[in-house]
Amino acid sequence: MANRLKVEDVNIYYGAFKAVEGVTLTFEPRSVTAFIGPSGCGKSTVLRTLNRMHEVIPGGRVEGSITLAGQDLYAAEVDPVAVRRTVGMVFQRPNPFPTMTIFDNVVAGLRLNGLRNKSELADAAERSLRGANLWNEVKDRLNKPGAGLSGGQQQRLCIARAIAVEPHVLLMDEPCSALDPISTQAIEDLIEELKTDYMIVIVTHNLQQAARVSDQTAFFNLAATGQPGKLVEVGPTPRIFEHPVHESTEAYVSGRFG
Amino acid sequence: MSATTTPPELTEPAGSSWTNTVTAPRRGGDRWFGLASHGAGVAVVALVTLVGVFLVSQAIPALSKNEANFLTSREWSVGGDNPRFGIMELLWTTTTASIIAMAIAVPIGVCVALFITEYAPQWLRRPAATLVDLLAAVPSIVYGLWGLIIFRPVVRPLEDWLSTRLGWLPLFAPTGITGGTIMFIGVVLAIMILPIVTAISREVFAQTPTTHKEGALALGATRWEMIRTAVLPFGKPGVISAAMLALGRALGETIAVTFIVSTLAAGSDWTWSMLSGGETFASRIANNAAEFDSPQKTGAFIAAGLVLFILTFVVNAVARVVIERRKAFTE
Ligand SMILES: Nc1ncnc2c1ncn2[C@@H]1O[C@H](COP(=O)(O)OP(=O)(O)OP(=O)(O)O)[C@@H](O)[C@H]1O
Ligand SMILES: [Mg+2]
Numbered sequence: 001m002a003n004r005l006k007v008e009d010v011n012i013y014y015g016a017f018k019a020v021e022g023v024t025l026t027f028e029p030r031s032v033t034a035f036i037g038p039s040g041c042g043k044s045t046v047l048r049t050l051n052r053m054h055e056v057i058p059g060g061r062v063e064g065s066i067t068l069a070g071q072d073l074y075a076a077e078v079d080p081v082a083v084r085r086t087v088g089m090v091f092q093r094p095n096p097f098p099t100m101t102i103f104d105n106v107v108a109g110l111r112l113n114g115l116r117n118k119s120e121l122a123d124a125a126e127r128s129l130r131g132a133n134l135w136n137e138v139k140d141r142l143n144k145p146g147a148g149l150s151g152g153q154q155q156r157l158c159i160a161r162a163i164a165v166e167p168h169v170l171l172m173d174e175p176c177s178a179l180d181p182i183s184t185q186a187i188e189d190l191i192e193e194l195k196t197d198y199m200i201v202i203v204t205h206n207l208q209q210a211a212r213v214s215d216q217t218a219f220f221n222l223a224a225t226g227q228p229g230k231l232v233e234v235g236p237t238p239r240i241f242e243h244p245v246h247e248s249t250e251a252y253v254s255g256r257f258g
Numbered sequence: 259m260s261a262t263t264t265p266p267e268l269t270e271p272a273g274s275s276w277t278n279t280v281t282a283p284r285r286g287g288d289r290w291f292g293l294a295s296h297g298a299g300v301a302v303v304a305l306v307t308l309v310g311v312f313l314v315s316q317a318i319p320a321l322s323k324n325e326a327n328f329l330t331s332r333e334w335s336v337g338g339d340n341p342r343f344g345i346m347e348l349l350w351t352t353t354t355a356s357i358i359a360m361a362i363a364v365p366i367g368v369c370v371a372l373f374i375t376e377y378a379p380q381w382l383r384r385p386a387a388t389l390v391d392l393l394a395a396v397p398s399i400v401y402g403l404w405g406l407i408i409f410r411p412v413v414r415p416l417e418d419w420l421s422t423r424l425g426w427l428p429l430f431a432p433t434g435i436t437g438g439t440i441m442f443i444g445v446v447l448a449i450m451i452l453p454i455v456t457a458i459s460r461e462v463f464a465q466t467p468t469t470h471k472e473g474a475l476a477l478g479a480t481r482w483e484m485i486r487t488a489v490l491p492f493g494k495p496g497v498i499s500a501a502m503l504a505l506g507r508a509l510g511e512t513i514a515v516t517f518i519v520s521t522l523a524a525g526s527d528w529t530w531s532m533l534s535g536g537e538t539f540a541s542r543i544a545n546n547a548a549e550f551d552s553p554q555k556t557g558a559f560i561a562a563g564l565v566l567f568i569l570t571f572v573v574n575a576v577a578r579v580v581i582e583r584r585k586a587f588t589e
Contacts, residue, residue: 056475058380085478095469099491108487109477158473165477 003029005050005169005199008065011228012045015059019045021228023064025218027169032195034210034237035203037220037252042229043203044092046220047171050201051087052080068168085113088167092174094154096146096161103142105157109165124164132160133190152183159190163198170194172202176209188213207253211241219249313560313567320557328561332528334542336549336558343558345565347522351440351536352566355515356508358444358532359451364501366448367455375463376485387460394457398450398507402514405449413442417533428530438520441532446514451504458503462496463489495581502577506570512540521545539566 005027012020020042027033035043048054049062052073066073073083096105106125107115115121125142129135134156138149146157155175162170172191176184191200191213204210210217218234233240233249244250324341326333331344374386417439421432433439470488479487520535537545543559550556 051476053472053476056472081478081480084476089476091469091472091476093469095467095473097470097473097487097491099494100487108474112477112479112483112487161477 010064034214359447371459458500
């Protein structure tokens with residue numbers, strides 16, 4: 001398929017430290033990929049290279065090739081700003097813009113794209129908030145600060161903000177780790193719905209969550225601290241959980257280490 | 259509620275260690291620190307009140323003998339049996355020069371701070387920050403003297419240009435005064451407060467949470483858009499505080515202004531022009547220190563000082579309100 005996101009033989013560095021080595025992986029459109037693995041193995045690092053957020057960190061550097069629909073995201077003529085408009089991101093801790101209202105938060109990305117028309121913005125805000133299952137909770141207080149919402153609502157606000165600009169890919173770094181079971185459920189349902197339009201990559205420490213929401217699972221591991229993390233094994237989620245090829249995957253998914 | 263039996267593990271025997279801990283007297287350190295901080299708080303308030311009462315009590319006799327309107331008069335003869343004095347000119351010069359200083363120093367300071375925190379190459383940021391902090395610690399009179407010497411030849415042609423091009427505006431009406439114009443005072447004050455504005459702004463911008471900045475970048479913000487959506491809103495209260503601190507310094511700056519000012523001749527026509535001369539509160543008081551020889555004269559100057567006191571107070575109160583209004587959004 002044409003709109004694949006392909007990662008080939010990627011090494012990722014923080015200054016002189018090689019954090020991740022030799023990752024090769026393909027993501028299909030309209031599918032959910034889960035990244036699992038012990039802490040520090042480089043899941044977030046790999047995720048952040050997919051929308052060129054890694055290079056925001058001083059010393060951050062990427063080797064290898066990452067292509068979306070055949071276009072190399074790291075080619076010299078590609079603007080990282082344009083990449084981030086195509087590949088949206090939701091962070092581990094909800095980070096709505098604190099000085100903005102709920103409405104302004106949702107349309108922040110559209111405003112950055114130069115959309116000024118009031119009614120278009122209002123339509124997009126409603127569409128995105130509905131998409132994020134938040135509309136009914138906030139429709140009467142769109143002009144209140146986004147920071148006044150509960151943690152789960154804030155996270156869904158951040159998802160609404162990310163999907164408002166209609167990206168092709170949505171990256172989520174442990175989006176539920178700060179949330180209660182109900183909010184987690186809401187976000188998992190949301191992922192299920194968003195999957196029909198977007199390619200989704202989610203990092204999670206919750207194995208049940210990975211099993212529930214993802215079509216494909218990638219297991220990362222590192223040999224020892226100070227060593228680069230590696231992609232151990234990737235495949236359809238049921239296979240990874242039921243018939244893992246590698247011993248370490250088997251140990252991790254059965255809860256024997258990690 | 260139905261009666262429930264207390265689970266056995268919660269009924270601790272009397273005198274157990276837990277009970278001892280909660281009923282034990284508070285630690286000595288807490289008590290002493292509490293007392294000390296209360297005492298300090300009360301002392302500060304009492305001191306400020308005392309100073310205020312003292313100043314007012316000194317000013318009232320002079321004010322009651324004043325035969326001119328204290329707020330609207332431009333005269334200043336404080337001796338003799340019929341003193342006539344007012345602060346109109348002082349108030350105008352002080353506020354205008356300070357506003358000019360702010361209008362120049364705050365935008366430049368914010369830009370320099372943004373450059374250091376967001377645009378400068380990584381290796382330059384730390385040394386630049388240290389340098390700015392050091393510069394802010396240098397007494398402002400040093401910059402005042404420097405500005406005095408370096409900027410007089412720069413400001414002069416600017417003033418000429420303004421008066422020929424925009425002279426029809428009352429603010430830029432030509433007055434024939436060269437040298438110590440209100441505008442030049444403003445420029446020198448701007449140079450004096452620039453380091454402190456820059457240093458404080460840099461400090462607050464540098465504290466912008468990474469999550470806010472990354473949130474903006476991940477939406478596809480350019481660097482400037484990221485600054486506009488994350489850094490500036492976060493830093494705004496801090497910049498306002500910096501501006502107010504700087505304004506306080508500008509309003510009260512004495513020595514440099516005393517060097518510069520062109521005192522207007524008594525009875526000269528009133529003008530709204532920034533290209534006119536005039537004295538500020540601080541320079542009027544400093545220039546005439548020799549006159550403090552009778553309670554009446556001293557009282558008149560103290561009255562002028564009180565107005566300066568109230569002016570800074572009002573400015574700070576306004577700034578507080580502005581900052582508080584933003585608070586609902588930042589918490
Ligand atoms: N900003 C940074 N600077 C330097 N090294 C970093 C930075 N961020 C992460 N690292 C290092 O890169 C490696 C991978 O980190 P990463 O955050 O990708 O792990 P992770 O798999 O997401 O872990 P977790 O599950 O705890 O989030 C770790 O060794 C970590 O110490
Ligand atoms: Mg992580």
